[in-house]
Amino acid sequence: MTDALRAAVRAAMPLARAELERLVRIPSVAFPGFPVEPVREAAEATRDILASAGYQGARLIEIPGGQPAVYAEIPAPPGAPTVLLYAHYDVQPAGDGWQGDAFTPVMRDGRLRGRGAADDKAGIIMHALAVRAHGGRPPVGVKVIVEGEEETGASHLEASLADYRQILQADAIVVADAGNWKLGAPTLTTTLRGVVKAVVEVRTLEKPVHSGLFGGPAPDALVALVRMLAGLYDEAGNTAIPGLTREPWVGLDYPEAEFRRQAGILPGVGLAGTGSLSEQLWSSPAAAIIGLDAPRVEGAGNALVPVARAAIALRVPPNHDPAVAFDLLERRLRALAPRQVHVDIRCEGLGAGFAVATGAPAFAAAQRALERAYGVPAVQMGSGGSIPLIPALAAAFPGASIVMWGVEDPDAGIHGPNEGVDLDELERMALAEAIFLEELAALRS
Ligand SMILES: [Zn+2]
Structure with a gap:
């Protein structure tokens, strides 16, 4: 047949x-x-x-x-x-x-x-x-x-x-x-994997101000946001959000050379994270910063940035509840926010x-x-x-x-x-x- x-x-x-x-x-x-x-x-x-x-x-x-x-x-x-x-x-x-x-x-x-x-x-x-x-x-x-x-x-x-x-x-x-x-x-x-889409906004100043006259003590929203985002990862590059754990992976072991080629990773650039590639890709959490609202480099004024936003796509292991994952993400970002900057975190979508x-x-x-x-x-x-x-x-x-x-x-x-x-x-x-x-x-x- x-x-x-x-x-x-x-x-x-x-x-x-x-x-x-x-x-x-x-x-x-x-x-x-x-x-x-x-x-x-x-x-x-x-x-x-x-x-x-x-x-x-x-x-x-x-x-x-x-x-x-x-x-x-x-x-x-x-x-x-x-x-x-x-x-x-x-x-x-x-x-x-x-x-x-x-x-x-x-x-x-x-x-x-x-x-x-x-x-x-x-x-x-x-x-x-x-x-x-x-x-x-x-x-x-x-x-x-x-x-x-x-x-x-x-x-x-x-x-x-x-x-x-x-x-x-x-x-x-x-x-x-x-x-x-x-x-x-x-x-x-x-x-x-499941997915959480979130937008985080940081506000620090009423308006942009001169980076020389005020820079130093006046908090810059973009700097605060960048620090918060960086805190979502550990030194090795694993997404590290307390409470959001890996699941074990059994199945295909993804070969690194094939992965590097398929992903188009530039020569000499190291991979992020630890553990097998399969485990990282398919049963681990992974946060990506998929968008950033900040002044453009071209024509940037020499001023402190009063407000900055980032869009985050957080992938979560197959059996994790994405709503719980959003709560964990929000808690982590708030804990990372320096000096009582104003933080607003919105959930823009959940997928199991x-x-x-x-x-x-x-x-x-x-x-x-x-x-x-x-x-x-x-x-x-x-x-x-x-x-x-x-x-x-x-x-x-x-x-x-x-x-x-x-x-x-x-x-x-x-x-x-x-x-x-x-x-x-x-x-x-x-x-x-x-x-x-x-x-x-x-x-x-
Ligand atoms: Zn499709």
Whole structure:
């Protein structure tokens, strides 16, 4: 059966590529301030692609207060289980640094490049291909939900998941919004870190004042803020917030050379932190300073800074409560604030982490599917990132096993310039998903 599925996926690849290019051309950025028309257009294109792959009842689901989701299904043959497939059609804003236009797909250096080509429009194509490979009649029931607000961090689908319990009910959930740890190395993602977004503001003066006449005793807000931020780390560079601890990591050991290359770390620059890379990336807290409001260097007046702000993204280990993590962060920052400067700390978003139940039969079925598609056993890795819908789905459907995989390998450049998907990897992962449907059917017979 593998050979037949392999041949069917291969035969469908030219169409799959055309469909992916069609999706990439639509700038479906769902962030506030971006036009909403392309978002809806991408939802409609997704609906059409799913329908043409053999899904039934493909339609937009209007999500109150949010962007539409796309839903389609294939009813289960009698006695067979049902799987829910997830992807998202919204994308990150283009950002800077692209060679050419971010929304004009182009084949370069072995990848089909364009914003969303990997994250996560390729996930939609995977779900289409997996069903297409079965001629539209897979041996299990298949439901597919494609969300339009994953990247914004304000998923209204997540918020109103309870309303969709009935239609999304499934025995297993496949999230195609992850990737192999490196190209061609089949990988299941088993953990996600949680995330806390916070903004800290420090005020010290009524207004900017002359740095010569007042500098020294008059407290500078930027200096105070910088000291507070520095205090979030220990000497070795580990994020050190009392109460926020590491969890143990079992699974892939991330090799340093590969990590340095994938992350683009400059020659000679040392890595931060202690412990194995896997543990640091996937089961440890990590605070990043992602934004800073302070006077620009260009044209900076020679004055003390009265107010400064920083945005912090704090990743938390999979089983930590992000609300508790925010409290710990706030407590730590307040403790670090020097000389009673005025400190305001706001929580701008919380996302829970997640750990897959790796003992579930569906998880083993996914491992077998990857091995059949790639010819080598699958490894397990964590994800340093967060997909808040996953823990919400897991909570809504406690009996459903979760499988996280996809085509977002570290060199896919997701969220960065020149994002690109390797089409051979897309073909292999679509085959793995097609085989997974077969493996899932076998669990019940
Ligand atoms: Zn994504």
